[in-house]
Amino acid sequence: MAAEKMALAKAITESLRTSLEQDSKVLVMGEDVGKLGGVFRVTDGLQKDFGEDRVIDTPLAESGIVGTAIGLALRGYRPVVEIQFDGFVFPAYDQIVTQLAKMHARALGKIKLPVVIRIPYGGGIGAVEHHSESPEALFAHVAGLKCVSPSNASDAYWMMQQSIASDDPVIFFEPKRRYWDKGEVDKTAIPGPLHKARVAREGSDLTVVAYGPMVKTCMEAAAAAAEEGRSLEVIDLRSMSPIDFDTVQASVEKTGRLVVVHEAPVFYGSGAEIAARITERCFYHLEAPVLRVGGYHAPYPPARLEEEYLPGLDRILDSVDRALAY
Amino acid sequence: MAAEKMALAKAITESLRTSLEQDSKVLVMGEDVGKLGGVFRVTDGLQKDFGEDRVIDTPLAESGIVGTAIGLALRGYRPVVEIQFDGFVFPAYDQIVTQLAKMHARALGKIKLPVVIRIPYGGGIGAVEHHSESPEALFAHVAGLKCVSPSNASDAYWMMQQSIASDDPVIFFEPKRRYWDKGEVDKTAIPGPLHKARVAREGSDLTVVAYGPMVKTCMEAAAAAAEEGRSLEVIDLRSMSPIDFDTVQASVEKTGRLVVVHEAPVFYGSGAEIAARITERCFYHLEAPVLRVGGYHAPYPPARLEEEYLPGLDRILDSVDRALAY
Amino acid sequence: MTVESTAARSKQPRRSSSKRTSSPKKKAAAKKPAGDPGLVQLLTPEGERVEHPDYAIDLTADELRGLYRDMVLTRAFDAEGVTLQRQGELGLWPSLLGQEAAQVGSARAMRDDDYAFPTYREHGVAWVRGVPPENLLGMFRGVNNGGWDPNSNNFHLYTIVIGSQALHATGYAMGITKDGADSSVIAYFGDGASSQGDVAESFTFAAVYNAPVVFFCQNNQWAISEPTEKQSRVPLYRRADGFGFPGVRVDGNDVLACLAVTRAALEHTRSGQGPMLVEAYTYRMGAHTTSDDPTRYREDEERKGWEAKDPILRLRTYLENEGLADEDFFASLEEESTALGKRVREAIRTMENPDEMAMFENIYADGHALVDEERAAYAAYQASFAEEGN
Amino acid sequence: MTVESTAARSKQPRRSSSKRTSSPKKKAAAKKPAGDPGLVQLLTPEGERVEHPDYAIDLTADELRGLYRDMVLTRAFDAEGVTLQRQGELGLWPSLLGQEAAQVGSARAMRDDDYAFPTYREHGVAWVRGVPPENLLGMFRGVNNGGWDPNSNNFHLYTIVIGSQALHATGYAMGITKDGADSSVIAYFGDGASSQGDVAESFTFAAVYNAPVVFFCQNNQWAISEPTEKQSRVPLYRRADGFGFPGVRVDGNDVLACLAVTRAALEHTRSGQGPMLVEAYTYRMGAHTTSDDPTRYREDEERKGWEAKDPILRLRTYLENEGLADEDFFASLEEESTALGKRVREAIRTMENPDEMAMFENIYADGHALVDEERAAYAAYQASFAEEGN
């Protein structure tokens, strides 16, 4: 058994390394990804080993990074782009939404754009403004993009390689506050499909759906709930577009109750889509409305308030209680 | 009674004219808004009457337009910005999301940014790519912005002035395919609040919620349903952020059924938010899950397919039937 | 390459052709351009050959007639586009009228292995690259959003969001460098586009990575209703200098100058010196698109002034004066034009609407569960009408 | 204006002060700068006054001491920022170490009615504008995202999204023109920021509208780990030329030159000639921020080379050599620095966390139903703990 324990960030590094090794068309590009190895050191050592030609420090211009990545993909490359922080993806939004997402359709399939956009996202690290946001709904709404987020090292390792192997553009949301969390990675395993949800904990009273950084929090909530005699099933969604509704549906048909948890603001967030669709699919099974726990309709607050802003154990359990009270 | 019949586009022109007259700080700016009067002639004649200093043809750069509008607002102006078509707002997305939406909060309220961004949106006009999109969910998700859309000339007239008067940034979505639809505008009336929904047609069997261009389609659907003996209540939402959930709730408590209709893709669309929240508010009143009718998870299709892509009478009535069948 | 292109594009610049038209005698007679010294011109509006110290060109009669033919046929099918729009066959048509020399000249400077990234008005470039005109018209008819295979002619899809393609071109050029190839790229854009941040960023990337890309800006004086002064207070070719690469302004209505300058620019990029900017100074003779009404914002006088500088006329005068083309040539070209117009017209009129299920195709290369679900639901919904109909 | 600023900012440029320090004799002795002729320098690293044909400056001893004091105090509280971060009082601190002259010099060139749009490192500009240092530190402590009132000192909030503020500055300047005022604006940004589309677009808008804005680029050689060559292959001041306005490179470690050049640039903009670009050639002596580890990407040698060009040192040498400041001055300034550090430290340590309900405030000026709902729900939720606690 080849499993190694490694931090989530390290698992991504290893995954990038493997991809760079296996396919000479894979490129890593972004601000400070070279010598510095990225502000989170996720690309640490890669430029040293693969050269400046494949691990590329770019000018400070996100639209330029994504736009030239598209051009590189048109030339046959598979660029993996790093956006330094969630809040800095917006200058590239036009290129992502109007070009990256739509070019395959515009060309009636004759063009493929295997571009991965890595975005360290989410809060909980005490950062200044624009460094703690969760913009996934703004990408998942857009057809032509796929959006995924690993919650643990093993998924980070495999999902990154699958994203790079995908012929579609993938927005790869990295749960930055979990970068340092260690987990087992078995590099010889055969991974499941990229867009399949995972039942992270089985339970019978209520289903909790989360992805990325919130999975750990929800597992903790489930453990706490168990002590109070409540059996929560936790689903790690893994993919926000497409969403594996089948797995969620199967769970909700069993438990009859659903709470969706994410850091992003609830209003127009992914929880809305999950609630709407699962309610439609499980209308006769639901004993309570789908409840959502997430950020408020407010700019991400200054660091000293983020504990209050972010969904934590208490707020999740409060919603669990409310759902169970129906 | 001072009501005049005028086209929706004309009502906006008149409203802008009135605002320019009443407040010397109001500016109109955008590409081709001057001599040409905009590609839809919405700003027709304004530059002639108010001069190049107040009705400003800008360089072809949307981020620049919104970014300088922010600066002008900081200097005390109230810019009304035109984005030529929905699909061209994305180069400005960063300025809208990271600056326009957040600066009031960043300054702890010491800065106000009364900027209106006019976006002619939606399909049905047989246009080429990027000219028919409905990106409202991408703005409504973002705290700090308000998003509204009139469905008729009178609302267009009043809501524009209210948006300009608002001290918050407002994204004003103009239903371009209804630009030429005429309606009564009473310039002496006292308008209701900007963010209040309107019951456009009373009914008892099922509630239909729509906004902007889809209101007319839903009214037609309600008329058709009435012939089949089904009484639909149609709500014109008018505001996508904030959403007047109270009005929708009251209606659903009465009818027990809800169908939400919009042109934008359903996946992560505004219908999801409405479905999720109304299900929570009206759990015991709903006889059927909230159903959504909207665009598919696809880039807006070429013009020859848009009739199939856009929600029309049949697709709305199909969902009504499905909801009533529960 | 399709049959209608004048000559197969060579793999190398066609510098060594043997039969030359400008004999030494002629050369001696060539005058310096009268106008703006900063404007590269090789053929005056009056059809006189002039020399430019930095840009020599020496073409065979065949090549000259070929350029003429390209421009005439491009103008012909472009006019057909306008007509077809009037007749309701197209939703929209952006005419290139007046810009034939800029497009044909620059495109003829390219090698087969070079790549063109157009905006939405480069019908002349498309023609030279061998893209059948019908293919271009499809998106303006509304049957697709582009849809030709960019790689079959190294001619990318039309890009409507202004300026975006400049970055794609730059990235593509960066890829060429990585491949160790000596191909090059042309990014086409307009005077209006020069204001977009994306264009500036593409200048930065191209300069920093020494990418082999020629930025070819057709300054046709207008961005819809806005004159170029709304985009810049100095000539656009100067923009490049501040990014550290050369810019040059060429008479965009002079096909010889456009060819010579673009050729030199492409060579410059191939030699590893990085990008170059060419500003082709030209004029949009028609409306912005068929939806536009230019009488609202510009004087007819201005247009008339430019008529005298017509790119086709001046080459015709030259060909006639020099005896490089006879009446037969012009007559048969007229027939060819008519035939091309007819061919395009027929192709459009018989162009089928896409199947409605096409909405659900080509959104993802590897599929997407929701698309599958929506496709199935739509098919079932459509089938329900058929059932009801039974 | 707060008391700590050296001198009240005048409503007009202080050109007519009477007591001048450079006597004719001194002037005659002044040398031409030895280095890059394109680099404007008035005070060499060795502390020698040199003349520049285009940029004269003539300051009183008071004013010179004032500039010195500004730089020293800025450096002092900046160092305090680093210390406070190490001690866990701040989450982050971006030190301006090495850039004091660029910031103090440019800011001292401004009038009260001018407006500064900083990025996130302009502590020296803030100081001169009279913003209390504690206010700057709040956002790095995480108690707010800025939060000072920009209009009380005409000093806008720090902007973290690189390049955005250049457009705000330009729009603000456009408003000044509309108002018929003769104020001006400075947009501060870095070498890295020069690559952002927003900065290019601000150049375009400012040029086209003749907006009174000085683009002040502090080229501190690094954008985090990337040297300036990753952003441009030519000096950044040249960027302006391609947009049709002048650019100049100034020794960014020479406070006199920064003052003189910025003053001239501001005058240029006031005269209705539109924008100007100033590139202050300087060096970021410290880490990018306290989170950064520069040993990973640059040699200590480089830093050492720049130590010899220290902006404070050279002015001190000059003051001493010219007898313009005595030991008392330096001693009391040291005390003042210590006191300022202490004041900032205490202010930070006693800075209260915001009330949690502040999350729901100031999102909208006119309110928003959902915010009200969420605020109420949160309050009820919080109250439920209190109840349970009972």
Ligand SMILES: Cc1ncc(C[n+]2csc(CCOP(=O)(O)OP(=O)(O)O)c2C)c(N)n1
């Ligand atoms: C980002 C964006 N904004 C606005 C438009 C609408 N629009 C289409 S063409 C055009 C003018 C383009 O002018 P120019 O770049 O000079 O090209 P030309 O049409 O003259 O060839 C505008 C504003 C667009 N297509 N994309």
Ligand SMILES: Cc1ncc(C[n+]2csc(CCOP(=O)(O)OP(=O)(O)O)c2C)c(N)n1
């Ligand atoms: C749009 C955007 N992208 C990335 C970042 C992350 N970032 C913060 S500072 C910085 C480097 C800025 O360099 P420069 O403009 O030279 O300013 P300096 O820090 O040297 O003062 C980067 C990449 C950001 N803040 N905004």
Ligand SMILES: [Mg+2]
């Ligand atoms: Mg143009």
Ligand SMILES: [Mg+2]
């Ligand atoms: Mg820097």
